Amino acid sequence: MATFAALIAVLGLPGSIALFGNAVPVxxxxxGVMLAGAILGARRGALAVLKLLALVAAGLPLLAGGRGGLGVFVGPSAGYLLGFVAGAFVVGLLVERQRRVTFLGVLLAALVGGVGVVYAVGIPVQAVLTGVPLAETALLSLAFVPGDLLKALACAAITAAVARAYPAAVRRGGREG
Incomplete structure (x- = not known):
């Protein structure tokens, strides 16, 4: 779990890119959230994200552009950070339910949990915190879709490869270990 918390942190450090005036960086x-859920499973994937968020809350600069501290939990990205936890859980739950881990199965899980759930939490919270109408916030968030589709494809490819090379590494079938 600590490894995936670190992976998620590293994937946010390169910088802060805001597209089309959106307050949330790309x-x-x-x-990392999708991979945590897909490989660790629902419970452990969500816990990995919670570990990262605890470190951020403690002030470590682990988010985009080196942000950290309690202030990020009241900023425009707050809903997405909460959505990360739910997203990792849903991705993990959907992968755990698969009889056999496949590229298409993981892709669907990543799209539902890692994109759909994260957006479902992130967009409304961003709208409330920024005072921008929900429809406008949702429209601005469309800028994230192409990149998130590529991330879901990468998650599916990586997870399927890990499942083939080391089947015990990917949690499925509700098994705990």
């Missing part, structure tokens, strides 16, 4: 962190 990062690769959702790839």
């Amino acid at each position: 990062t690769l962190q959702t790839l």
Whole structure:
């Protein structure tokens, strides 16, 4: 879990890119969230994200552009950070339910949990915190879709490869270990 918390942190450090005036930066962190859920499973994937968020809350600069501290939990990205936890859980739950881990199965899990769930939490919270109408916030968030689709594809490819090379590494079938 600590390794995946570190991976998510590293994927956010390169910088802070805001597209089309959106207050939320573009990062690769959702790839780490998707991978945490897909490989660690629902519970451990969500716990990995919570570990990262605890370190951020303690002030470590682990988010895009070196942000950290309690202030990030009241900023425009707050909903996405909360969505990371739910997203990792849903990705993990969907992968755990698969009889056999496949590229398409993981892709669907990553799209539902790592994109859909994260957006479902992030967009409304961003709208409330920024005072921008929900429809406008959702429209601005469309800028994230192409990159998130690529991240979901990468998650599916990586997870399927890990499952083939080391099947015990990917949690499925509700098994705990």
